[in-house]
Amino acid sequence: GEQVEQLPSSLIVQEGASVLINCSYTDSASVYFPWYKQEPGKRLQFIIDIRSNMERKQTQRLTLLFDKKTKHLSLHITATQPGDSAIYFCSASTTSNTNKVVFGTGTRLQVLP
């Protein structure tokens, strides 16, 4: 079945820095890749997504890059703020009826003021 690996497992940066989170998957049938953010004490929240027919998606301070050949994604966060401190998860799913959504291992980001 699908396996999703995510690196690094943790990051500590100063406010204003940029960070890069990498994600790789194994199942070539995966076509949809949403990312989620889990802040302490809050519910998991969708932040950005990309489909396999795209290479890049950008929203405000987030840029998501997708390489179908290498089965690799990377999330770039610019101008980080303490409020960005959270665990970030990538995920992969198909559009088949299996409804299986596989999550990465998570990246714990801490932004120091």
Next chain:
Amino acid sequence: AQTIHQWPVAEIKAVGSPLSLGCTIKGKSSPNLYWYWQATGGTLQQLFYSITVGQVESVVQLNLSASRPKDDQFILSTEKLLLSHSGFYLCAWSLNSGNTLYFGEGSRLIVV
């Protein structure tokens, strides 16, 4: 607007005791529903999903069961808890497969 609510927020239960966790979705008819388990600080493991009332598919067996008695309700249960059941249980919904998941607040379970 759609809302998703989980109950209870937290529970401390004894090994061997029964468990029932619930999830209700309002404002969306016939959603796909999901149960996930998260170890402390860990990744999310999908347990079950349901695309319609009365139909539940198991993704991984952890001595748990799930049911969807109503279109807007998803229940996770077991008759005998194990220590390994401790963790954070998350319910989520989506429009259909291959779409964004919307999560509830989660239920924290401690088995002692």
